[in-house]
Amino acid sequence: MSMMNDDRGMDRDGTPDLNDGLRRRGARKRVCKYCADKVAIIDYKDPQTLKQFITDRGKIVPRRISGNCARHQRKVCLAIKQARNIALLPFTQTH
Ligand SMILES: [Zn+2]
Numbered sequence: 592m593s594m595m596n597d598d599r600g601m602d603r604d605g606t607p608d609l610n611d612g613l614r615r616r617g618a619r620k621r622v623c624k625y626c627a628d629k630v631a632i633i634d635y636k637d638p639q640t641l642k643q644f645i646t647d648r649g650k651i652v653p654r655r656i657s658g659n660c661a662r663h664q665r666k667v668c669l670a671i672k673q674a675r676n677i678a679l680l681p682f683t684q685t686h
Contacts, residue, residue: 623660625667633663635670638679645671649683 625633635641644652644659644667651671654664674680 621658623658623663625663626660630663633666633670635673636677636679638674641667641671641674641680645680647684649681 633640644657646652651668654661657664657667659667671680675682
């Protein structure tokens with residue numbers, strides 16, 4: 592009667608590898624820049640700020656990379672589109 596498996600199960604006290612999952616390499620903080628600043632309205636007339644959220648090819652940076660929350664990502668997205676309409680930002684980078 593060798594029940595090795597049972598022993599292993601008792602060892603962990605209810606906290607599985609949760610830590611391992613959280614701290615992958617670089618443990619980057621997921622804080623939305625706008626939430627941190629308590630910004631409610633994103634100014635589309637501010638291309639300097641908006642440029643942080645577009646790639647050098649003029650595309651909108653996805654949320655995973657920008658770190659924005661869904662709400663602000665949406666606002667950034669809208670602001671970029673408005674800025675494009677008044678020619679503050681390019682639709683695509685001109686070659
Ligand atoms: Zn946010």
